[in-house]
Amino acid sequence: MLSTFNGGRFLGAQLDSLIGQTRTNWELCWRDDGSNDNTVLLMQGFMDGPGHGRCRRADASVRRIGITASFMQLLRAAPPSPCVAFADQDDVWLPDKLARGADSLAGVAPDLPALYCARQILVDAALHTLRLSSTVLQQPSFPASLTQNVATGCTVMLNQAAVRLIASSTPPPGSLHDWWCYLVVSAWGGPIFVDPVPTVLYRQHQANAVGAPSTMTRRAFAAVRRGPDIFMQLFRSHVGALRDQPGLLSTDAQNALNIIADGLNGSIAARLRALLLPGLRRQNWQETALFRLWFLLG
Secondary structure (H helix, E strand, O other): OEEEOOOOOOHHHHHHHHHOOOOOOOOEEEEEOOOOOOHHHHHHHHHHOOOOOOEEEEEOOOOOOOHHHHHHHHHHHOOOOOEEEOEEOOOEEOOOHHHHHHHHHHOOOOOOOOEEEEOOEEEOOOOOEEEEOOOOOOOOOOOHHHHOOOOOHHHOEEEHHHHHHHHOOOOOOOOOHHHHHHHHHHHHOOOEEEEOOOOEEEEOOOOOOOOOOOOHHHHHHHHHHHOOHHHHHHHHHHHHHHHOOHHHOOHHHHHHHHHHHHHHOOOHHHHHHHHOOOOOOOOOHHHHHHHHHHHHHO
């Protein structure tokens, strides 16, 4: 699933890396989100050339709907398949990227939603290595998924049950597609597989839609400077959107969300009760402490 927008500068390298995958039985489904450069011409050339017979455009409109809506539209247009992978236009996949994700998801029961994600090699615009992405210290689960996204979109793969579940959902304004996928699968109770082996050259440049987090220290200072408002607004939106769609939730997730919502709308005692929920934490103790402070204040 590839959503493009003015990606002509880097797109060719990503398309070449698809051709170079060891798992060759793939189909590329793409839509353009209103590009005004040569992106669509490049994609049409790929459809007529190396991608002929296994590349299709899901939506020929030129509407600009944003990254989350674009990927949600692609998910809803996806043909039935064992798994689906998100692709970003400016990255480069390592040759075993699809194989590693497909193998991880293959052992999951067909009716159980599951999500795979992996580490990345962070590179600059010219593909020079910068560093590895951070390791995931705590096993991803719900309600931890409300506090932090650990599923980087360019590595995310979903099994068919997860595709059906997420495609039936509505993310709130401001949510990103990868975080919403992680939230929905974890709130259902599905497994989250985190591959410690990097599978993607994750290009960092000025036009990144999001980009990778910086070091833990810089990320913490940046969070303190921003303050709690933006984070807590999205936190509340995710809580509200999930509660409004109970068909997405396990019983445990529904109970946890009720306690969290009571805390957000109640007294300090209600907020402290919510913070005692098992798993309502971020990946390390410093960020968890900051989250708890913001939750108490906001």
